[in-house]
Amino acid sequence: MESFLRIFALLIPIWVNFAALASPAAAQTDLLPSWNDGASKQAILDFVAGVTAEGGPDYVVPEERIAVFDNDGTLWAEQPLYFQVLFAIDRAKALAPQHPEWKDKEPFASLLKGDVKSALAGGEHAIVELVAATHSDMTTEEFNSIVKDWLARARHPKTQRQYTEMTYQPMLELLAFLRSSGFKTFIVTGGGIEFVRAFAEDTYGVPPEQVVGSAGKTKFETRDGRPVLMKEPGVDFVDDKAGKPVGIQRHIGRRPIAAFGNSDGDLQMLQWTCTGSGLRFCLYVHHTDGEREWAYDRQSSIGRLDEGLDQAAANGWTVVDMKKDWKKVFGFEK
Amino acid sequence: MESFLRIFALLIPIWVNFAALASPAAAQTDLLPSWNDGASKQAILDFVAGVTAEGGPDYVVPEERIAVFDNDGTLWAEQPLYFQVLFAIDRAKALAPQHPEWKDKEPFASLLKGDVKSALAGGEHAIVELVAATHSDMTTEEFNSIVKDWLARARHPKTQRQYTEMTYQPMLELLAFLRSSGFKTFIVTGGGIEFVRAFAEDTYGVPPEQVVGSAGKTKFETRDGRPVLMKEPGVDFVDDKAGKPVGIQRHIGRRPIAAFGNSDGDLQMLQWTCTGSGLRFCLYVHHTDGEREWAYDRQSSIGRLDEGLDQAAANGWTVVDMKKDWKKVFGFEK
CATH class of the missing domain: 3.40.50.1000 (HAD superfamily/HAD-like)
Structure with missing residues (x-):
């Protein structure tokens, strides 16, 4: 009998666990x-x-x-703005030194002058240009690292919180x-x-x-x-x-x-x-x-x-x- | 004590289960x-x-x-042949009455005469034609039902088994x-x-x-x-x-x-x-x-x-x- 009791003692945590799953008290916890x-x-x-x-x-x-x-x-x-657009803007700024031609090309020219509003005045076309230039010509693994790195550093313009x-x-x-x-x-x-x-x-x-x-x-x-x-x-x-x-x-x-x-x-x-x-x-x-x-x-x-x-x-x-x-x-x- | 024993009895199946998961004997079962x-x-x-x-x-x-x-x-x-091609052939036959024009159009014409070899002699182009004609112009849910129905009825030409x-x-x-x-x-x-x-x-x-x-x-x-x-x-x-x-x-x-x-x-x-x-x-x-x-x-x-x-x-x-x-x-x- 004693060994049975010992086994039973070992089982108590399992039993408690099962009970918690089933009890009405647990169901009433506000999730x-x-x-x-x-x-x-x-x-x-x-x-x-x-x-x-x-x-x-x-x-x-x-x-x-x-x-x-x-x-x-x-x-x-x-x-x-959609946070991914804010990411693309930051990326465009980071990539600008490798793209001297952007100085005369929208939406990049306005962006690099800090004029986001004019840059995005081109609507969908401007966004597509911006995303194409900042989201391609790299491997999927490189892109993943770049996004993770940006999310770790960037701050929301209003709250100064991480995105x-x-x-x-x-x-x-x-x-x-x-x-x-x-x-x-x-x-x-x-x-x-x-x-x-x-x-x-x-x-x-x-x-x-x-x-x-x-x-x-x-x-x-x-x-x-x-x-x-x-x-x-x-x-x-x-x-x-x-x-x-x-x-x-x-x-x-x-x-x-x-x-x-x-x-x-x-x-x-x-x-x-x-x-x-x-x-x-x-x-x-x-x-x-x-x-x-x-x-x-x-x-x-x-x-x-x-x-x-x-x-x-x-x-x-x-x-x-x-x-x-x-x-x-x-x-x-x- | 008696109620404890009763609970213990209830727990035996759970315990046996856990034991099976952990025991070396189970690990040696050939999966x-x-x-x-x-x-x-x-x-x-x-x-x-x-x-x-x-x-x-x-x-x-x-x-x-x-x-x-x-x-x-x-x-x-x-x-x-790929089983999906066999499915497409069966579908083409089933749909033929609604497509009188197929009598003069490959790959359908040969297929309907039972000449699969000639029908598929057109290679990839023939397969694309066949799949396009038999896999479209219906909802995804209708297509799902058609495939399930075919799999339930069709038999493999060599073994006569279900696919x-x-x-x-x-x-x-x-x-x-x-x-x-x-x-x-x-x-x-x-x-x-x-x-x-x-x-x-x-x-x-x-x-x-x-x-x-x-x-x-x-x-x-x-x-x-x-x-x-x-x-x-x-x-x-x-x-x-x-x-x-x-x-x-x-x-x-x-x-x-x-x-x-x-x-x-x-x-x-x-x-x-x-x-x-x-x-x-x-x-x-x-x-x-x-x-x-x-x-x-x-x-x-x-x-x-x-x-x-x-x-x-x-x-x-x-x-x-x-x-x-x-x-x-x-x-x-x-």
Whole structure:
């Protein structure tokens, strides 16, 4: 008997563990502490309870629990400019000595004079030029290092925080909560896939293979006798608007059951997600907090949310009022 | 005390389970029973032991344990023709009544007369025509159903087995063994990504989001008021040869540490995998068994393995001699 008791003693930690998993007390722990109580938080909790209730009418097997998240404006801030554009501007400045011709060529000429507004007045064309010049002619591994290095050093112009600190605390909690409920979380970004991969695993807990994004052309070749993947200037895929469902199908091959965005660029992703059969969840983050963050929607050139707001109302999607629904916006807030 | 004993009794199955996981007896269970003892099997076991030995010089953290597998000729057979081409031929026959013009148009005219050889004499162009006509103008969900339905009914011309039975038993064991050792297993196929996804989860235990492959163009649109993803005729990506490392980077975003193929079409994937730093594993399946399967290599139009054999010898990659190394080829063998 004694040896039995000894074995039993050894098992106590395991048993305690199992008990914790199953006990109602554990289930009541608030896994979304930065969300104020209210309709948005309740809608999330109800959805997750529904799809995870085995034997219930809305149960979804774990392998089908796919949740997709936009990045800019949904997981981290996007003002005063998309952070990847700020990265490209810094890169252009760093590369300028090797490109004397940029002194007479837009958008570089204005940028190098510190006039970002004029540089970007060229609109999409200017951005494409800028990204092509700063995101190509290097290996994928070199690019990854450059982005990581920039993220470690650069500071946000308004908060002086690292860009990876400009992530929304409530959304980080939501990512973790969904994963703890058996979801596989994907990022589906209009930004560059390799740019976002450089920090998504550390910052969001989303591994590179679960990042979908816009992409430049890549070419396999041999350099100095070793195979490399070279980033080339051309655009291969734009993962925005109607491109998002296409990117989702290409990378994931399943229709998500939950989608999270903040702009009209996410509208088709939400439509694709929420018109599938069974219980679905679509959520827009509405930037309503001009004090803790930025307030913008229908008129904004960055992260415009116009048709999306109408569609959310028409379809009963959840719209997060950042000011009202979030106890904290950023983790660094007191 | 009695209640303690009752709890203890309840815990016995858990304890037995834990014991099984940890005991040396379990570790000695042969997880590759269809592999004969020999250099190939030993090389696999040594590699896995190396990358999973915590604290050892070759240890690799689980999230970096990415293994990539070619499909045709590596996981399932590819003779007398790639199975997806056999699918396309069957589809063309089924669709012929809606296409009276095919009676005078190659490759369809020959196909409909039952003359596959003449139909495919047009080479790549004929195949592209055939695939475009049979793999587009439907939604991704419709295509998935059509493939599943075909796989359930069609029989291999030589063995009269279902195509999903034409998978290699030793490779199924290898997939499971790697996953049980913390690997994430991906398929990287020259075949169509949506075609392979239709059976990869059931047949290989590889979920859709872990399938990389060639792809046609896809378009998001609204049909009868509902969003759909339409498969269009154009080719978007060819996941073969130098395309394989590009597809791997696009979908996975990490360099694999193990790669498995059977033809020159896999060569760049193996090169990309095995020139990374740390312990790496590259393996070619060499089709040497003309009795249980098919014997072919340097001269074959399907699954040619020529430069790959030379490179394998030069780089010390493992070459599986199907006849010698595999106790069983197919699961249905006695």
